[in-house]
Structure formats: C-alpha cells, structure tokens
Amino acid sequence: MATDVNVKQLSVDMCERLLRDLEKARRPVFQATKCALDNCFYNPKVGYLTPGDKKVATELNVSSVQKMSRAIFMIELILRNLDVGATNTKRELYYISKGEIKHNPALRPLDFDDQDESDAIVDFICEMMECYREDLNCFANDRGGQTYSQQLMVMETMPDGTKATIDLSKLGTAPFQPKNRPQSLKLKAKKKIDFCLIVESEGTANTLVNSGFTKRHPVILLGAQGVPSNAVRGWTKLIQDELDVPCYFFGDLDAYTMQNIFRTLKAGSAASLIRNADFSAPEVKFLGVLPEDIKKYDLPDYAVRENDAVESRALKKARDALQNDPFFKDKKNKGVSDILRWLLQHKRRCEQQAFFSVNPRDPLMPEKIIIEKIKNKNFV
C-alpha cells in the first residue's frame, strides 16, 4: 500500500546526473517539489493535499557546494545504514558523521559545528529525494497513536521474514504502540469493527478505555497526543484503508485543532505535500466538539484570549486558511470551514473534556454522547 521510496536508487541516480553534468562542465541543478501552500492543490476525489508543478531548484555553485558536499557525504552514511538495515536518530547521525570525519581528516571541511547543521542536511536530502526521514532509516521518537481494541489484530512481517501477530485484546491494559513506519503492518478484524475513534488528548483516550469503552463497543480507540506524528497519520490511514471502518476525530473546538491537528490527519499538510498520499486519511470525520454541542450540552466554553500569542496566531492563520487553503476552500469541506468561520466570528473555544461536565455523576456520559453523536450523524 505505501509507496516505498527507493533511496538507494534515487541516490545513485542523483550522483549519476551530478557526475554527467560535471563531466560536461554543465551546471547540475536539483529540483524538488515546492512544499508550500502556494503549491498545494486539493482534489475532493482524492481527498488530500497534492503538489502542483512548482519546483525548488538547487543549483551547484560556489555558494551551494558546501551544502551539496555535505549532502553527498550524509547520503553515503545513510546508504550504509539502509544496506545493513541500521536505523538512527538525527542526533546519532550527527555523532556518526563526527566520527567519520575524525577518522578521515580529508573530510574536515564538512565538519558540523552542531547538530542543527547536520539536521538541516538530513532535511535537505529529504527534500531532494521527496521522502520522509523515516525512508532514510532516520527515526524520530515515537509519539502518540497508542491504540486499544478488542477486535483488532496486527500482523507484521519482520526483516528476517518471521511474522508476528498481535491480538490487541490480549495486551491487558497496555496499548498497542504503532511504530514510525506503520505502513508495513497488516490489519485484520476478529469481529466487525463499528468505527475507529481518534482522540486528540491521549489522557482522555485512556479515560475512555479505562471506563470500558472498548469493552462495550467493537471499536478501535487511539490517542493522537496533539499534532499527529507521521506514525499516527500513517496508522490512521492504514486503519481506514485496510479495515474500511469509519474514522472519527474527537478533539477540541478551536482554530489550532481544526487546522494543525484535524486537517493534517485528514488531508495532510503543505510541508509534507510530497507524501500526503501515504500519510492522510481523507475519510476521517470531525465528531466534535461542534459549535452546536456547546448549546446542546450546555458546555463550559472560553473566550479566546486575543492577547495570547498562540491563540491569536491560530485565529489569524484561520482567516488566511479560509482565503488561501485549498482544503478549507473546497466545498466538500464546507462543514469544517464553517466551524472555522464560527470560531472567527464568536472567538470562543471549547475543550473536548467539557463533555465530562454534562453529567458529572455518570462517568460514562462522554462515551454516551460520542455514541449518540455517531448514531445521529452529528459530525462533519
């Protein structure tokens, strides 16, 4: 399912082109897709943000020769890792490069003063190869995606060919934690699964599981832990594609959640334009908190603090998004952009945990509301 990037082949191709150009004393130029809002397109049939034709070109010249040399050097290190299946964090790559240079004084001009410099080169390689750092076997910390279900089975084929099958109902209270490359997993439902619920707050996901949500309902429940990591994004897409179950996102009603969390989960982001295909789940619905829920459930909400830098930036970004973001401009997502408009107009926000105030004596009230909202198609 996941489009695998052949980093090795890309590297060889790139170096081939480089050398060919050099042999002819032609100036090599590397082009990469421009990952920015002005190169974003949204096709409602596809459902995620796709790149346009705009390219960012890096020309080899006196100014860029250091950066290019560093990139080639780093690619060598990465290819070595890919060859043997080794993985590293960015910081480890930094130290590996330090060690390499220490042992080879001819490379001294490449030396990195600090990790920021080597991180920038890793990012540059990703841009040129149009891939994620995970494709380079360079992994970030796992974050989010802890998953609970009584029905879900995960099958993994290990590098050595052995297979692992994990029955999520057999993990006790422990969650299943998808790793940074969930695309390599296969999923199976032991019984029919009604839906998948992605909860913005990991703590609230825990609360729902502890109170028996996944016992009472044949569902998959996972915590996003804020802005979804690549793991969470890929994992959600996998669930959507492999199991064909409806996915609902349960989060705060505020501009930040709508744009940075929900939009990214559903349609990807401008920064990750090149790989949104593999890292977005266009069928995810926004379950709430919806503006109408405030009145309906008499939820405590708050005025946006306009002198709070983060909140006011999110509002400003929301105004921009309604004008320029192809996702919010498309009428397919009118429901979501209507919420943005409501937020801009009313300048109120409401947290997902507000549902806990509806009937404080009934710990299952939030669960009941969620089920009721899904039943009534009370989502967008």
Add this chain to the structure above:
Amino acid sequence: MATDVNVKQLSVDMCERLLRDLEKARRPVFQATKCALDNCFYNPKVGYLTPGDKKVATELNVSSVQKMSRAIFMIELILRNLDVGATNTKRELYYISKGEIKHNPALRPLDFDDQDESDAIVDFICEMMECYREDLNCFANDRGGQTYSQQLMVMETMPDGTKATIDLSKLGTAPFQPKNRPQSLKLKAKKKIDFCLIVESEGTANTLVNSGFTKRHPVILLGAQGVPSNAVRGWTKLIQDELDVPCYFFGDLDAYTMQNIFRTLKAGSAASLIRNADFSAPEVKFLGVLPEDIKKYDLPDYAVRENDAVESRALKKARDALQNDPFFKDKKNKGVSDILRWLLQHKRRCEQQAFFSVNPRDPLMPEKIIIEKIKNKNFV
C-alpha cells in the same frame, strides 16, 4: 508488593477527625509529611530517600477554609470514581467539578476559575493523603518506558479478574508500554535475563533494538524519555524486584542527567519522598557516559555553556547537591558524586550518542561498548 493506599478509608478518617474536632469546637489540623530536601534522609541499606519527621500542618481557619472545602468537594468526586473504578485526567476532573457546581448552585463558592486552581487542589489532596495522583485514579499521560525483550513475560490481572499474559517477543517491532500503575503487573522471564538496560533517549533505545540488541542478548531494554515518569520508575523497580536482574542506566554525562534523571530513578526525589519506597530502583547502576569514557573512546564532548540558564542552573544545583543532598553525600554513592564533582571541575558534558562516533562504520559499536562496559564492570 506495592503499598496500596486506601484512599477511601483515609478520606473517611480525615472527615471523621474533622467533624469530631468541629463538634468540640476544636480547630482541626491536618498534618502531612514535608516533602523537601531538608526532610530527606538516605539510608544506604534501604537505598532510596526516606522522609524525616518534619510535617507540614494545614490548620482549618478562615484563610484555609476555602481550600479545605474545595478539597472535601474534590475528594467526593474522587471517591465516586474509585467506587466505580473510573479514572480521569486532571483536566477532566476540572470539567467534572464545573459540571457538579453547575448542577448545584449551593456549591458556587467552590467554583474554579481555571484548571490551575483545581490542579492545586488535587495536589493538596495527594499531600494530605501522602499518595500519588494515580492512587486517586487521576492519571497523567503515559510517558516513556517503552520496553523490548525477547524473554520477558508480563502478567496482568484485570479489574474483572481475567488475566492477560503478554509475551514481549511476540509484539513484532512494537514495544510493551507499561501504564501508570505498573505495580499491579507480574513479571516472568522465559529464559535467564542478563540485565535490564534503561536508555535515557527513547530514540537511541529504538536504534539499539532495531539493530538487534534484544535479539542478540537476553536482556530487557527500555527507553526512559528524559526525566522518568512514575510509570518508568515503578516499572524499573518492578523489573529489579521481580526478576532480580542487574539494571543499568545509559545516559548523558551532565549534571542534569545525574541529578534529575538518574538519581530519581535510583533513589527517588525529595518531592516524591512519601512514595519513593514504591518508585525507586536502588540497584540501578550508572553505566555511562562516564568521565573516563571520553578519553578511552575519544568521544566528542562539549563545554558547558555557562550563560545558558538551564545548564548553569544544573551546575549550581550540583554544587548544592554535593553539600546538602543526602544521596550524594552518602559514601555509598561516591561514584556518582565523584562524577558530579568532575562535572563541576571540568565544566564539560558528553552525550550518550557520542558512542556512535567511535566507529561510525560499525552500527553495532555502541552495543559492543555497552556489553564491554558491563563485562568490565565499567560503571558506578
């Protein structure tokens, strides 16, 4: 093994005392153990920080009556949760209390203006009952402790009496994630386990696992993800106690790691004085980076930036610790305090990933160094 706190009984006792005193028009006074460095003791035989006799008294008077009323109110909510086995996050408790007050106008004077206020009451209850918030069924996000092993089996008895047995070798690449109350788990080794390695950086723990560390060695490997959470602390203690395997901590050589991460893991902290017994693993050794490793392995190290607020604060704290902290003052921990002294003297720091620079062409080099260091008892 874990000393369970009976919150219900403690609450009733507390209220009984309160009412008894009030009936006699006596002023109720609540005492709690003072959790601060000046009430810390260290008994090398016990191995963790224990509380002295100092108490913090809260007297019911006009100034404290609001706080006490809020606490009693919050205790009621918590007892309700404990009764039915419901759990909540702090934020959910805030909304539950908002809902409760909304439905009962007589409680209006208790209303919280924001979550900070209700969080403070939860903390106050923990102080008075000398327990952790987890004992109140109020959970923090899971953080850290992702564990890998080919030998480890985890047995859990669920609230409904059913049992779960998790074989960590059967989870594919996924880790086992211990939850916030790991004390309720039972452990078993399928085969003899050589040691448990706690890695400060979760990313590097991943790298080691990916490169086959746990395949080649019968060990338990877990990532601490910075300052260890209660889950990581309890989980490490559980491994130490149940399996009787040596535990090694692999982290950065700097003042912050020594004091805030390693010391907390091994002997607890002053803030958590009351429950260090259940949340520290006194047998954990500091494997490195040791000062002598820098020379031995020619590791890239850095000068401490004394104009960096965090780093200079850590150094200042280290100076204090050598003078006042009973853990560092005890000669049993001379190895660790020698490192602090070295750090203060040389003002250098070295990150654990520096081992990746030793032989950058051998991805297994860090693993080999770890094994070698353990074999040579090259730890403190």
Add this chain to the structure above:
Amino acid sequence: MAKTQSITSASSAEYFSKNLQQVGFSSYTKAALTTLKEAVDNSLDACEEAGLLPEISVTIEKIGEGTAKNSDSIKIRIEDNGPGLEVEDIVKVFGEYLASSKFGRGRCSRGQQGIGISAVTTWAQLTSARGASVITKTEKMRKACQCVVEVDIKHNKGVLKSKEVIDWDRDHGLTCEFIIDARIQLQGEGGLLAYLSGTTLVNPHLTLRYKILEQDWVEVARVTDTIPEIPEATDPHPHTMKLGEFIAHSHLFGRVTIGAWLKKGFSRISDGVLTDLKKAGLKQSLLDTSVDTITEENFKNVFSALQKVNLMAPSTKSVLSIGETAMAKSIQRIGQVDFFAVVSRKPTICDFKPVLVEVAIARLIDRDMPEDGAVTLLRFANRVPLQFDKSACAMTKAAESVNWRSYGLNQPKDSLPLGPYIVAVSVVSPFIKFKNASKETVDASDELVEEIRRTLIQAGQRLSKHIRRESKEADLEKKRQHIEMFAPILVDGACRITRSPKNRRERALEGLAKLLGRDAALAEKELKVAIEHAEEAVMKMEQMTGILPEPPVVEEKPKKKGKG
C-alpha cells in the same frame, strides 16, 4: 591683515535678551508659565520680606493672535497685597537685569539673582512692544502709582513710561501686567495649574485667587496665619570658599589681624581652630599680621592651612522650614485627601551647604488618577515648583531609589511607585545647585539624594500605617464572607463522606462557626490594633497639625444566615 573690529562691551540685558531660551522662554507655552511664575514668586518673596500674609490674585486672558506665527497674545496680571515698591525700585526690578535685593545674600528666597522678572519684561517688549505695566502703592504713599517699565537693552537700565498717580483701594500692594506672545497649557506637569497648586501646597500661608481664560474664579484660602520667618544668612564657612573669594572677603574688614579676621568674618572658626592652624605650621606672627598688609602668598598659606584642618560643618540656621503642621494642612487643599503623611527633617549639611528636606505624601480620593499609574511627584526648590526635566533631578532619583513596596505601595523596578498618590518633595537651601540656568533640575549629588531619600523613607513608614489599616479591613471583610460561604459546604461534604446523621451536621456547623468566628474576632482585634496604630499616627499628626483626616468608615455587614 587689517584689524577691523574693536572690542565693545555689551550689557547684561543684551546678553539675556539674546539668550531668553536659557531663562524660561524656550517655547510659547513655557513663556506663559515663566511669566506667571516669576511674578508670583516675586510677590511671595516681597510679602515674606515684609512680614505680610500674601493674598495674590491672578488673571490670564487671551486677547487675540500673537504677533508671531502660532502664538496667542496673552495678558497676564498678578496682583498682590505686598509692601509695594517705590517707583525708583520698580524701574530697577522690572527694567534692569541683575538688580535685586537678594543677589548672593545666601538666603532661601525664591528669586536670587534678579533675572526672572526682567526677562519677562524683555519678552513682553519683544513680542508686544510693551513692557511691564505696574501699579504700586507702599504704606508711605498716599496714592498709588501706575506706570509702564521697559528695559533699555543697550544699557541694562529700566525706563519709566506713562507714569500716573491713581487711586487704589488698598494700603499697599503691587500689580503687574504683561502682554506677551504665548500659548496657554493648563494641564500636565508643565501646565499652569500644576504651578499654582504646587505653589499653594508649599505656601500654606498663601491665599490665592485665579481666573484663567474662560474658567471661573478659583479661590484657595490660606491654612495658616504664620508667616515663614526667613532666617538671616550666616557668616561664610571657609570650606565653602575658593581662594579668590577668601581674599576678597578680607577687604571688607579693613585693618584687623588675620587671626581676628578669621574669627570675626567666618563661621566655625574659634580659638581652638587657630591653635590647630598653628599646630599645622602656621606662624603666630602671620596670624598677628594685618589683613591689609599680607602678601598673596601668605593668603594662600592661610587658606591652604584652613582647608586642611577639621572644622565644624556650616550652620544650618539659614534654612527655612515649611513645617509638618503647615504642610499637613496645605496638602488638604490639593483635593479630597484619603490619608497622608508629612515629614520635615532637621536641617543638615550636604556638599558643605545647609539644606532642609520636607516631604508630604497624600492619597487622593476620587481624583482621575489610575491605580496603576505612577504617583504624581511634585518637586520644589526653595518653595518654587520645578516642572521640567525631572528625570535627572535629585528629588526624582531619590524617590526612585526608595523601596516603596515595603510600605505597601506597588512599584516597578527602579521607578516611581504607583497609585493615586501625591508625593511632594521640598528642598530648601540658600545655595541650591541647579543643573542649568532655567532652574528646573536640582543637581543630584550623592549626599543630597541620600538626604532626600531618608526623608522619603520616613514619610513612607508613616504612610504605611494607614495602608496597613486599610488592608486589615479588607481582610476582615473577606474572612466574614468566607465563614458564611464555606462553612456549610465543608461540613456537608464531610458528613456525606462519613455518612453522618443530620444532628452531627448541626453540631459541627456550630463548632465551625465558633472557630471561624474566633478567627474573625482575631482579625477584628488585629484591625483594632492597626486602627490604634494608625490613629496614634494621626493623633501625633494632629498634635502637630491641628487637623484630622476623616477616618474611613468600617461598615458592619449584617450576617445573612444566622449561622456564620
């Protein structure tokens, strides 16, 4: 290589008329303020000299456009009940620079050098072609004399014009009127009202009436009948002199011996000092030489020897005090005062000069002063308000250096404290060192700043008693509310948790009410102590001042539910 120019002498009047911006005429708004200020200061000085209680009346009118662009033609008239001036003196005072009864006399009068009012006349002359219009009547004069005085700038002489004898219904007094190009600014630190209210504050014996532009007449009545007694200047102190002054001083004494001259002509030189001088190597024969015969070299020797011996500090008798009593009364004239504190320090020596610092702090009720704005700092030098260039002034620096937080005021770091307070600082000295000729900033020497700072600290301590009393009251009120609100909630909760019966709830509630009642009683007692303290302070003040500020009423809130 021709030498073309000959040296000509200019008069002081030429100098000052070319440099009017240095003496208060750097803008049209300042021109109005300076005119008012110089005339009023002169009236006050004259009344004090003559031992009269001043009554001053001010009218300021706009009579048209000014002759210069962007200016108005303004008529300023100041009338006093002072001793009046003889006509020949009028000409000097208003028409001649450096003509003064006060020049260099070492007294704490407002004016010193005889520049101010002549500069006003010059400004009027330059901008409206008409000098000072004056009416004067002394006790000796049967009728009043009305005239116009102008400055003959070339010769620094006053010129008398249109002299007329007129009837005037008062025994003595002086009126002067100027038509000048100016602009009126009423509000703000540099405004006319700040000058007038500042002047009344530090002149409790002044009755002031004024009418400015279209506004109604305002009268501020005097609050004391005591006329400040201006002490006489004392003999010079050798450590405050330069060698040249020392020698010049000898010329006043004719044929006396050095020893006699030293004892007679200086303060703080006694026989003991002469002995010290001899110990330091000065010969008896030199002390016995007559001052009119000794050589310059020997003057130098005596002077140097004197600089090296220890002398008592100069006398502080020559400084004048407003006094705590008078200040306390006067500050009530500024507005509705909630409470206040005044401190009058003893005269002291700073930088070898006698100086006296007094401070009044008042909290105003209902004035348009925001809680979070800086206090209004009023500065006075020899009882004249200083309204410009405050940042470098010794008084400002001292006020910023005090830790007002410890007296219950808010204060940003190194700044003035905040709140609806007036902080008035008055420095009186026969030798105030100004940073410039327009006399707006007192030089911030370390010694002077420290003396002002100490005065402010004392005032702050007195003030804090009032502030403490206020916060106690707020505290008691809060405690009462707490009892009413939380007692039932707390007990009910505990009863539910313990499943206690109803009667237990009643008993616990009663006990709690008693307990918290005790707290409230305690608070009430604390309040009482605080009130006593504050009252003591007020009584002490009253003994000094004879007036008592209204004590704020402590309202008893009726208890609502009978159970608290």
Add this chain to the structure above:
Amino acid sequence: MAKTQSITSASSAEYFSKNLQQVGFSSYTKAALTTLKEAVDNSLDACEEAGLLPEISVTIEKIGEGTAKNSDSIKIRIEDNGPGLEVEDIVKVFGEYLASSKFGRGRCSRGQQGIGISAVTTWAQLTSARGASVITKTEKMRKACQCVVEVDIKHNKGVLKSKEVIDWDRDHGLTCEFIIDARIQLQGEGGLLAYLSGTTLVNPHLTLRYKILEQDWVEVARVTDTIPEIPEATDPHPHTMKLGEFIAHSHLFGRVTIGAWLKKGFSRISDGVLTDLKKAGLKQSLLDTSVDTITEENFKNVFSALQKVNLMAPSTKSVLSIGETAMAKSIQRIGQVDFFAVVSRKPTICDFKPVLVEVAIARLIDRDMPEDGAVTLLRFANRVPLQFDKSACAMTKAAESVNWRSYGLNQPKDSLPLGPYIVAVSVVSPFIKFKNASKETVDASDELVEEIRRTLIQAGQRLSKHIRRESKEADLEKKRQHIEMFAPILVDGACRITRSPKNRRERALEGLAKLLGRDAALAEKELKVAIEHAEEAVMKMEQMTGILPEPPVVEEKPKKKGKG
C-alpha cells in the same frame, strides 16, 4: 512690616562668577578643558579676523597641589601668531564679561558673547589668586607688552597689573597663561586630546603644537594654506525677528519712510513684497510715513502684515564652509586612515536661520578601536568641538536615525553604527541654538536634524562604495577556498555512490573546477566593477581634494593544486 532691603544692581561679572558651573567650570576636569578651549578658540578667531594662518602652541604643566581639596594646580599656556591685542583691549577681553568684538554680530565665529575667556580669568583668580598673564604684540607695537589682567567682579571691569615692556622675537601674537585649580583628563570624549584633535580636524589651516604634562611635544602641521573667509553678516530677515527687535531696528535708520526702511534695512524685502503688503491691506500712506513718527500700533500692523506674506528664505551667504577638499586632507591628520568620505552640503535654512552641515567619515587602520564598539562621533558647532551631553544633541539624534546597515555598517537599533570609524559632523551657523549656556548640545529641532541626517546619508552612500569593495574581496576569497576544499570531497562522494572509475572522477573534477571557476570569475568581475565604482569615487574625491588614499592591495592567492 518694615521694608528692610534696598535694591542693588549686580554686575554681569558678579552673576557669572556665581554661576561658573553654567559656563564650563562644573568640575575640575572640565575647568582644564574649558580654559584650553576658550584660549584656543579666541586665538583661532583672532587669526581668522586678521587673515592670518594660525600657529598655536599649547603647554600644560602640573605645578603642585591645588588650593582646593582634590585638585591640582595647573599652568596652561597658549601662544599664537595672531594679530595681538592693544593693551586697552587686553583688559576688556580678559577682564570684562560681555566685552567682545563679536557680540550679536550674526557671524560664524567660535566665540560669540565675550563670556568664555573672562570666566577663565575669574576661575584663575578664584582658585590661584592670580588672573590672566598675557603677552601681546601687535604689528604696530615696537616691543611686546607683558601684563596680568584680573576681573573687578564688583564692577565688571578689567584691572591691569604688573605691566612690563619686554622683547619678543615675533612680529605679532598673543600669549596667555593661567594658573588654575583643575585636573587633567587626557583621554575619552571629554579629554583634552579629543578637543585638540577635533580642533585640528575642522581647522585644516591650523598648525598646532602641544606639550601636555610629561609627554613629548606633538606637532600637527596645517594641510591647507587657505584661510577661511568669514562672510559678513547679512541684513536681518523679518521672519527671524520679534516685534520688539523690529521696532528697535527702525531706530538705526533715522528719518526715512517705512517703505524705504523695509527695503534698506532687511533682506528679502523688495518692491514686490511691498506690493504684497498693500494687497494684504497695508495702506500706501503708512508705507510713506517716516519711521520716526509712526505709532507703536502701526509698527505692529506693519510687522503683522510682514509675518503673513511669503518672503524668500534668509540668505545663506553668512555661513562659512570648511569644504570637502580641506576636510578630506584634515581627516588624514587624525590617524592612519583606511578610507574616508566627506560631504559638504550647500548652506540652507533651518528654523529661519542659515546653516551649513558638513560630514567627514573615516575608517581608521590599527587604532585601538574594537570592531564592535560604536563609531566615534565628533560634533562641532562653528568649528568648536562639543564634548559633553551628546545624547540630546541634534547631531547625535541625526546620526542615530540613519540606517547605516544599508551602507554596509553594523548598527544596533536606534543607535550609532559600530566599527573603527570616525564620524565628524560640523554645523556652522551664525545663530546656533544651544540647549544651555555651557554650549555642549545643539538643540535638536526637526529641521536641523533632518538637514544633518541628509548630509550623513550622502556621506554614507559615498562610504558604502569602499565598504562594498572590501566585502566583494572577502567574498571572492571565500569562493576560492570553497572550490579548493569541496570539489574533491563532492566528486569523490558521488563517485563512490555510483561506483565510478577513476578517470570519471578526473573528468568530473575538471568540469567542476571549470564551473566553480566560472563562479569565481563572475565574482572577480563583480569585484572589478566594485573596484571601479570605488575608484571612481576616489577619483571624484581626488578631483575635489587633491589627495588619494592608498588603495588596499588585492592579493592574488596562488592556486595550489593546478586544478581550480
């Protein structure tokens, strides 16, 4: 109620001797600087008046302890080759306040009012009991005259003492010597050296020798033989006058008609203006009235009408320019100059006064100036260095308002730019408005700040050509290094990844060298253009100045490996 005090008149000398702190004697270090400055300024003015090329010699010695505590006794001696003074003039110049050949003449001389040197005499008298020792010889005098002058403070008259006729081996000149209590500060913005080097900078025609304390004699030779021609003052402009001055001006003209007086007595009043006045309602009959018969009221009418008509701005003829040529030469005397830019603006009108601004900026080689310190800003008013209170000065404000970053200098926000630069700003005007009597700060009016700012911007633009050339050179060097360093690394890496044979590596390296060589060639071309620009600027400068700064040598680094 007795009127006790009579009015007495004080002399200007009394006033100033009481207020010496206002005219440059507020501390012992300033006393030394002021003494030096007043004497040198007078010498320069005298030479200019007489059309002589000034040669001034300064000696400063410490001769012992001062008479006052914490001071030294300092002898300051200034000798010039000026026209000398007649003895009767000596007495006035050194012994009388406000006696001057320049008072109010509306010319750009350094001294203006005749206060400075008399204040020095007073200070000497007060602190050492000895006034000014002067030697003078005019061309007419056969022998020189040596004497001591003191100030009779009571009467503001010079007093001549110990007059002697002596031989002096020069045709004419003047020497004055003062013994004063003072302290010597050589370095820093307020130091004596800053005054001396500043003075030479803006007086290219001055030859200065000085010996200070134990240091060796220093000689700074003149760089031009052109004596600045001091333009005569022009007739007054009606818009720069006040009504009173206007009326007073009429008295100089006797019996002429108003119309004739206006045309004759003022600049910028032509027949056309008279027509405009009539259009504005002034009657022909009034214009035909004689000035000595019209009423004050009519004076006002004429004056007001004049204020309302449009007049040409005042003439700028009366301002004097140092000139770009002379400045360019003079700035080389400050130290080893790397490159520089000078701008001399045309005279213009600010606040109705003619003013001329000139700027010189130089980068110094090897001076102890850190790269990251602020530039040294030198301020001059009528060619006198201003050394104190710089922050409020118009020149400082203007320099801070320029965006120096666009000319290649570093600059913190709203501050002076950084680097080893001297930025000299000279303002020349017959009517410089100082903020205070000690003449250290030029009042920052919007118009003046803007004029100075424009001059600085022009100078910055000229300077930037040099700076751009430098940065291009650094750039080229960096590019060369890059080629040498990275080419093999890059190609080797790509070859390893593609497993390419060795000969391919060679070909690629050659291609890369060509490519990057092209970049370097491009950079070299850019450098060439930049050098041409800079050279053009230098040539232009040369045409103006006749001197050419050494161009920095562009070193060709030998290529190391034959392939780059």
